[in-house]
Amino acid sequence: MNFDPRFSGRKFASVGTRPIRPDGVDKVTGRARYGADFNMAGQLVGRVLRSPHAHAKIRKIDISKAEKLAGVKAVITAKDLPDLTDGDAAMYDILDNCMARTKALYDGHAVAAVAAIDARTARQALKLIEVDYEILPHVTDVDEAMQHHAPLINDTIFTEGLEEKPVKPSNVTKRSQFGHGDVHQGFGHADFIVERSFKTEQTHQGYIEPHACVASVSSDGTADLWVCTQGHFVYRQHCAQLLGMEASKLRVTSSEIGGGFGGKTHVWAEPVALALSRKAGRPVKLVMTRDEVFRASGPTSATSIDVKIGARKDGTITAAEATLRYSAGPYAGSWAEIGAMTAFACYKLDNVKTVGYEVLVNRPKTAAYRAPSAPMAAFAVESAVDELAKELGMDPVDFRIKNAAQEGTRSSYGPVYGPIGIGPTLEAVKNHPHMKAPLKKNQGRGMACGFWFNFGGQTCTDLNIGMDGSVSLAVGTVDVGGSRASLSLVAAEELGIAYEHVKAIVADTSSLGYNDMTDGSRGTFSSSMATISAARNAIRILRERAAQMWDISVDDVVWEQGHAVAKGEKHGNLGRLSLKEIAAESGKTGGPIAGHSELVADGAGVSFATHICDIEVDPETGSTRVIRYTVVQDAGKAVHPTYVEGQYQGGAAQGIGWALNEEYIYGKDGRLQNAGFLDYRIPVCSDLPMIDTQILEIPNPNHPYGVRGVGETSIVPPLAAIANAVSNAAGVRMTHIPMSPPRILAAIEAERGG
Amino acid sequence: MAGIAVSTTINGDTIEYLCQPDETLLDVLRDRLGLTGAKEGCGTGDCGACSIILDNRLVCSCLVLGAEAEGRRIETVEGMAHGDQLHTLQQKFLEHAALQCGICTPGFLIAAKDLLAKNPDPTEEEIRFGLAGNLCRCTGYDKIVRAVQDAAIVMKGA
Numbered sequence: 010m011n012f013d014p015r016f017s018g019r020k021f022a023s024v025g026t027r028p029i030r031p032d033g034v035d036k037v038t039g040r041a042r043y044g045a046d047f048n049m050a051g052q053l054v055g056r057v058l059r060s061p062h063a064h065a066k067i068r069k070i071d072i073s074k075a076e077k078l079a080g081v082k083a084v085i086t087a088k089d090l091p092d093l094t095d096g097d098a099a100m101y102d103i104l105d106n107c108m109a110r111t112k113a114l115y116d117g118h119a120v121a122a123v124a125a126i127d128a129r130t131a132r133q134a135l136k137l138i139e140v141d142y143e144i145l146p147h148v149t150d151v152d153e154a155m156q157h158h159a160p161l162i163n164d165t166i167f168t169e170g171l172e173e174k175p176v177k178p179s180n181v182t183k184r185s186q187f188g189h190g191d192v193h194q195g196f197g198h199a200d201f202i203v204e205r206s207f208k209t210e211q212t213h214q215g216y217i218e219p220h221a222c223v224a225s226v227s228s229d230g231t232a233d234l235w236v237c238t239q240g241h242f243v244y245r246q247h248c249a250q251l252l253g254m255e256a257s258k259l260r261v262t263s264s265e266i267g268g269g270f271g272g273k274t275h276v277w278a279e280p281v282a283l284a285l286s287r288k289a290g291r292p293v294k295l296v297m298t299r300d301e302v303f304r305a306s307g308p309t310s311a312t313s314i315d316v317k318i319g320a321r322k323d324g325t326i327t328a329a330e331a332t333l334r335y336s337a338g339p340y341a342g343s344w345a346e347i348g349a350m351t352a353f354a355c356y357k358l359d360n361v362k363t364v365g366y367e368v369l370v371n372r373p374k375t376a377a378y379r380a381p382s383a384p385m386a387a388f389a390v391e392s393a394v395d396e397l398a399k400e401l402g403m404d405p406v407d408f409r410i411k412n413a414a415q416e417g418t419r420s421s422y423g424p425v426y427g428p429i430g431i432g433p434t435l436e437a438v439k440n441h442p443h444m445k446a447p448l449k450k451n452q453g454r455g456m457a458c459g460f461w462f463n464f465g466g467q468t469c470t471d472l473n474i475g476m477d478g479s480v481s482l483a484v485g486t487v488d489v490g491g492s493r494a495s496l497s498l499v500a501a502e503e504l505g506i507a508y509e510h511v512k513a514i515v516a517d518t519s520s521l522g523y524n525d526m527t528d529g530s531r532g533t534f535s536s537s538m539a540t541i542s543a544a545r546n547a548i549r550i551l552r553e554r555a556a557q558m559w560d561i562s563v564d565d566v567v568w569e570q571g572h573a574v575a576k577g578e579k580h581g582n583l584g585r586l587s588l589k590e591i592a593a594e595s596g597k598t599g600g601p602i603a604g605h606s607e608l609v610a611d612g613a614g615v616s617f618a619t620h621i622c623d624i625e626v627d628p629e630t631g632s633t634r635v636i637r638y639t640v641v642q643d644a645g646k647a648v649h650p651t652y653v654e655g656q657y658q659g660g661a662a663q664g665i666g667w668a669l670n671e672e673y674i675y676g677k678d679g680r681l682q683n684a685g686f687l688d689y690r691i692p693v694c695s696d697l698p699m700i701d702t703q704i705l706e707i708p709n710p711n712h713p714y715g716v717r718g719v720g721e722t723s724i725v726p727p728l729a730a731i732a733n734a735v736s737n738a739a740g741v742r743m744t745h746i747p748m749s750p751p752r753i754l755a756a757i758e759a760e761r762g763g
Numbered sequence: 764m765a766g767i768a769v770s771t772t773i774n775g776d777t778i779e780y781l782c783q784p785d786e787t788l789l790d791v792l793r794d795r796l797g798l799t800g801a802k803e804g805c806g807t808g809d810c811g812a813c814s815i816i817l818d819n820r821l822v823c824s825c826l827v828l829g830a831e832a833e834g835r836r837i838e839t840v841e842g843m844a845h846g847d848q849l850h851t852l853q854q855k856f857l858e859h860a861a862l863q864c865g866i867c868t869p870g871f872l873i874a875a876k877d878l879l880a881k882n883p884d885p886t887e888e889e890i891r892f893g894l895a896g897n898l899c900r901c902t903g904y905d906k907i908v909r910a911v912q913d914a915a916i917v918m919k920g921a
Contacts, residue, residue: 029857036865037853039800039840043866046799129783215900217804217812218866267802267866268900299805490863490901651860655902659863662903686809686898694904695888695895 044221044237055295060113063147063679083289114339117304188362195328195360199319210672218267224282240526271377303684307376350422380721391729430643453738459725464529465610469522470539478589485524503544505571530718535610547604612711618642631754645717664727774842782829791829811897840869863901
C-alpha cells in the first residue's frame with residue numbers, strides 16, 4: 010500500500026508516444042458539451058446587473074418593478090446571499106465579489122441578478138431594477154493607488170508586513186520580502202550596475218469560452234451544478250459555504266472547459282445562479298457575455314517594477330534587487346508576493362533582495378493567469394540582465410549561463426534546488442540553429458529565461474477494471490488541454506496494456522474524493538502520480554486473484570507487461586495470466602477489481618524555460634512582426650510530447666499577445682474601454698509564425714516517471730524575450746508592456762530627439 | 764409576439780422553425796435546434812467560434828438573424844463527417860493535436876473547409892490569413908496550420 014513516488018528510470022512503452030486523445034472525436038464533431046451546451050427541463054435564463062461605476066456606495070436597490078414583470082421568476086441582491094463566511098476574510102471577499110454588498114468596487118461589479126423565462130425578459134427585467142448609487146472617487150493605476158492622497162478602497166485594510174503596525178488604512182494590503190545575503194555590500198563589489206523601472210499593463214486570460222453554468226437547487230436542499238471550471242471540487246466547497254449547504258448535497262459536474270489559464274479557478278456566477286435557482290425553484294442557466302468576462306471576471310495584475318543588478322567585469326552578478334508593485338483589484342491577494350519570489354529564481358546569487366507590494370485598485374479582482382505574477386517580474390529582470398550583459402560586452406546567453414542556478418543553489422526565494430533545467434535550456438539555446446539565422450534590416454533578436462514553481466496538491470483517482478479487461482480511469486483534475494490522453498497513457502504504461510483499452514473521464518464531485526483544482530501545472534503531474542498509485546493498487550489485487558486462480562502464494566506472482574507471471578521453478582508450467590483473463594474470472598475470485606488512490610502530490614519539480622525570438626520593427630509606424638520564435642523547456646518527462654509542444658506554443662502565443670498588443674484600457678471615469686475581442690486584440694493566426702519547440706527531459710526525482718508540470722512556464726519568458734528583441738531592433742530599451750505601435754514609436758522618437 | 768416561420772436546409776436536411784425577429788441564427792441553432800457545435804465566444808463577430816457556411820459563404824452565425832435563413836443552405840460542424848467517417852480536416856486536427864480545449868475547433872474546421880473549397884492549394888500565409896477570423900487561445904495556431912496543410916495535401920490527392 011505504501012506508494013513510492015521516487016523516480017525509477019524505467020523504460021517506457023506507452024509514455025512518450027503520441028496517440029489521438031480520447032475526447033478528440035467529440036471535439037471535432039461538435040458533440041463535446043461545454044458550459045453553455047447543457048440544458049435542464051424547466052430551465053430559466055439568468056442575467057446579472059452590473060455597476061457602471063468604478064467606485065460607488067450602494068444606497069438602495071429597488072427590485073419591485075422587475076419582480077412584477079411577466080416572466081420574471083426571481084430577482085436577487087446581496088440580501089439573498091447572506092454572509093455565512095463566519096470571519097473567513099478570503100471567503101467574504103469572494104462573496105462580496107459575487108454580489109456587491111455595500112459598495113460597488115469596479116466597473117462591472119455585480120449588484121443584482123434576475124432569472125426569467127427567456128433572455129429577452131431577463132434583459133428587460135435588468136432595466137427595471139433601480140440602483141441608487143453615491144459615486145465615490147476611484148483609482149485604477151497601481152502607482153497612483155499607493156499615493157497617500159489616493160482614494161481609499163477599503164478602510165479596514167492596514168498594510169501587513171511592515172515593521173511598525175500602521176495607524177492609517179491603506180490601499181497597500183501587504184509588503185513581502187525575500188532574499189539572502191547583503192545587497193548593499195554586493196553592489197559595492199560591482200563594476201557595472203543597471204537600474205531600471207518597468208511597467209506592465211493588465212491583461213486577460215482570454216479563454217474563448219465565457220463562464221457558463223446551470224444550477225438546480227431542489228426543495229429538499231440538494232443541488233446540482235453544471236459548470237465550466239478548472240476545479241469543480243473547489244467550486245463545490247465555495248458555493249456550499251456561501252449558500253449554507255453541506256458540500257455533499259451539492260453535486261458539481263465539470264463540463265468540457267473552453268480554456269481557463271487560471272481564470273476559471275474562482276467562482277463568480279455560480280453562487281449567483283444557485284441563489285437564483287433556490288429563489289425561483291427552477292434550474293437557472295447563467296452564461297456571461299464577452300463584455301462581462303472582460304469587466305467582471307479576473308484579469309491579471311498591472312505592475313510597476315524597479316530592478317537593480319550589479320556585476321563584476323568577469324560577468325559574475327554581485328547583487329540583485331527588485332521592488333514589485335502588483336494590482337490586486339479591490340480585494341487582497343498574494344500577487345506581488347509571488348512576483349517577488351519568482352523574480353530572480355533563475356540565478357545563483359549571493360546577495361539578493363525582493364520586496365513586493367499588493368495594491369488595491371478599482372478594477373476587477375485579480376485572478377491567476379498562467380504562472381501568475383511571474384511573467385511581469387521576468388520581463389523586468391530579464392530586460393535588466395540583457396542590458397547588463399551589453400554593458401559588460403558579454404553575449405547575453407553566456408552571461409546567463411555564467412550566473413544560472415544549479416542543483417544545490419539556494420534559490421532567491423528560499424529553497425535549495427534539486428536537479429533543474431535552467432542551465433540545460435540555456436546550453437540548448439546557445440546551440441540552437443535559431444541563434445544563427447540571419448537577421449535583416451530593422452530586425453532584432455532577443456532571448457530570456459523563465460521560472461515557475463509548479464504545484465502538486467490533493468488528488469484522488471479511481472481505476473476500475475471491467476470484466477472484459479478494459480480500464481475506466483476516473484480522475485478529478487479537470488482536463489484543460491489533453492490530460493485524459495496523458496493519464497490514459499500512464500495507466501496503460503503501469504498496467505502493461507494498450508492505450509486503446511483505457512478510457513479516462515473527469516468524474517463529478519459526488520463520484521470521487523476531493524481534488525484540488527487544475528492549477529500550478531498540476532493536472533498531469535499530480536493525477537499521473539495518483540494514477541500510478543491506483544494502478545499499483547489494482548496490480549496488487551490482480552496478483553492476488555492470479556495467485557488464487559493458480560492456488561499459489563501471492564508472493565510468487567509478479568506483474569510483467571500486463572500479465573501475472575508465476576515466478577520460481579516450482580511454478581514453471583503455470584504460464585501467464587493476462588489482465589483480461591484475470592478480470593474475466595473476477596466474479597468468482599472476490600468481485601470487482603479496482604485500484605484507488607488518495608494522495609497529496611508533493612515534489613512538483615520546478616520548471617525552467619528559455620525562449621528566443623526575432624522581431625521586425627517598422628521604425629516609421631512602430632508596428633512589429635514576429636519573424637521567428639523558439640521555446641526550449643524542461644518537461645521532466647513528456648508523457649504525450651505533442652500536447653507538451655502545444656503547451657509550449659500556446660504559452661508563447663499568449664506571451665506574444667501580452668508583450669505586443671493586449672491591455673486593459675481604463676478611461677478617466679474608471680470604466681473599461683475595450684471590453685471585447687475587437688479592441689482587446691489577442692493574436693490571430695496571421696500575426697504569428699510557426700513556433701518551434703525543443704523539449705528537454707531532466708527527470709523530476711519526486712515522480713515515478715520523472716514528470717514535471719509543463720503548462721505555465723511557457724508564458725514566463727516571452728514578455729522579456731520580445732522586449733529584448735524589440736529593443737535590439739529599435740535601438741532603444743523598451744520598458745513598458747505592451748509594446749504597442751504608439752509606445753514603440755514614442756520610444757524611437759524620444760531616442761532620436763534625445 | 765408572433766414568431767417568424769422559417770424553412771431552411773441544414774446539413775442537407777430540410778428544417779423548419781419559428782423564431783423571434785431579433786433572434787440570431789446562432790441562438791436558433793443552439794437553443795431551438797440543439798445544434799450546439801457552433802459556440803458563442805463573443806456575440807459580436809470577433810472570435811469566429813460560431814462560424815457556419817451559409818450558401819457557400821463563411822459567416823459568423825451570431826451576426827445573422829434566424830429569420831434570414833429562410834430558403835438558404837446552412838452547413839455546420841455537425842454535418843462535416845459522413846456517418847462515422849470523419850472529414851479529412853477533422854481527422855488531421857486529431858492527428859496533429861490541433862486542439863487543446865477544443866472550443867474554437869468547430870469554427871476552425873468550418874473556416875478551413877471553406878478555405879480549402881475556395882483555395883485547394885493554399886500557402887502557409889494564405890492559410891494564416893484565411894483563418895485570421897477565428898481566435899484560438901490555446902495552441903498558438905502552429906498545429907492548426909499544420910493540420911490544414913496536411914489535409915490540403917490529402918484532399919488534393921483524393
